[in-house]
Amino acid sequence: MKRPEAHTVDAHRPLTPADLFPAGPRGRLGRNVFIHSTIDSTNLFLLNHAATAGDGAVAWAEHQTAGRGRLGRRWEAPRGSSILLSVLLIQTADSPLLSRATLLAALAACEAIETRSEARPAIRWPNDVILNDRKVGGVLAESRPITKGGQRALVIGVGLNCLQQPGHFAGELATRATSLEIATTHPVQRGALAAALLQRMDHWLDACASDASAWPLLRRAWLGRCDDIGKRVHLHHDSRSFSGTALDISEAGDLIVQLEHGGRRHFAAANTTRTA
Numbered sequence: 001m002k003r004p005e006a007h008t009v010d011a012h013r014p015l016t017p018a019d020l021f022p023a024g025p026r027g028r029l030g031r032n033v034f035i036h037s038t039i040d041s042t043n044l045f046l047l048n049h050a051a052t053a054g055d056g057a058v059a060w061a062e063h064q065t066a067g068r069g070r071l072g073r074r075w076e077a078p079r080g081s082s083i084l085l086s087v088l089l090i091q092t093a094d095s096p097l098l099s100r101a102t103l104l105a106a107l108a109a110c111e112a113i114e115t116r117s118e119a120r121p122a123i124r125w126p127n128d129v130i131l132n133d134r135k136v137g138g139v140l141a142e143s144r145p146i147t148k149g150g151q152r153a154l155v156i157g158v159g160l161n162c163l164q165q166p167g168h169f170a171g172e173l174a175t176r177a178t179s180l181e182i183a184t185t186h187p188v189q190r191g192a193l194a195a196a197l198l199q200r201m202d203h204w205l206d207a208c209a210s211d212a213s214a215w216p217l218l219r220r221a222w223l224g225r226c227d228d229i230g231k232r233v234h235l236h237h238d239s240r241s242f243s244g245t246a247l248d249i250s251e252a253g254d255l256i257v258q259l260e261h262g263g264r265r266h267f268a269a270a271n272t273t274r275t276a
């Protein structure tokens with residue numbers, strides 16, 4: 001079922017804090033909101049301003065000149081086309097959220113897309129948001145120490161392709177990437193989608209902070225959306241290639257794989273690439 005014509009509705013309308021928090025900040029996120037027309041990277045901005053921006057700060061950009069992806073890759077998007085946002089969380093150095101942030105944000109992104117369209121996105125470990133077997137978004141969680149009392153600044157960045165047309169995806173992205181405009185039939189409203197994303201992130205952050213049973217719930221919801229479980233995966237780790245069947249994720253978000261040459265192995269996102 002595909003609509004006969006494109007119906008982009010908010011192309012290039014710069015967003016405001018009220019778009020991101022229509023009812024005002026209700027949870028941990030949003031007491032400080034930084035809207036940038038152009039910036040190098042919203043993740044970098046919050047990492048660099050962690051000491052002053054404050055816990056729960058949100059950075060949004062219409063355009064990034066040095067958008068960061070996982071494993072040092074770039075994240076590119078035409079001006080005004082996407083959700084490019086990051087949130088800052090001040091955590092203790094032993095906080096479990098440091099290793100679970102990617103899972104939380106990828107799940108929140110799927111849930112947000114689902115509230116705004118008929119699509120049911122999936123997750124490809126560790127950080128891809130997938131629609132129709134193509135990448136529609138990604139999560140990059142980064143942390144660094146801040147001077148105060150051994151705490152860490154955790155920055156979770158989310159990029160979601162919203163208004164791109166097929167011609168915007170060049171090279172290998174032409175067959176691997178998609179946008180909500182391409183893959184769904186509902187008009188894409190970046191502001192409403194971003195608000196839903198922040199609301200779902202707030203929901204899971206609050207649940208995990210206040211109730212020990214929330215993490216298993218989150219993990220189950222994540223596994224329910226993970227496109228890899230039960231399927232063959234091909235990974236590169238420590239200069240070696242591995243193939244096997246994805247079984248599960250660990251507490252820390254590692255992918256647990258039954259290797260085809262025998263044995264089970266945990267793969268950490270930080271030093272594993274997917275080769276297919």
Ligand code: BTN
Nearest residue numbers: 041043067068069070138157159
């Ligand atoms: C990936 O799939 O490799 C992760 C992409 C994450 C991109 C987002 S866009 C907003 C935030 N700022 C960045 O520089 N990166 C993240």
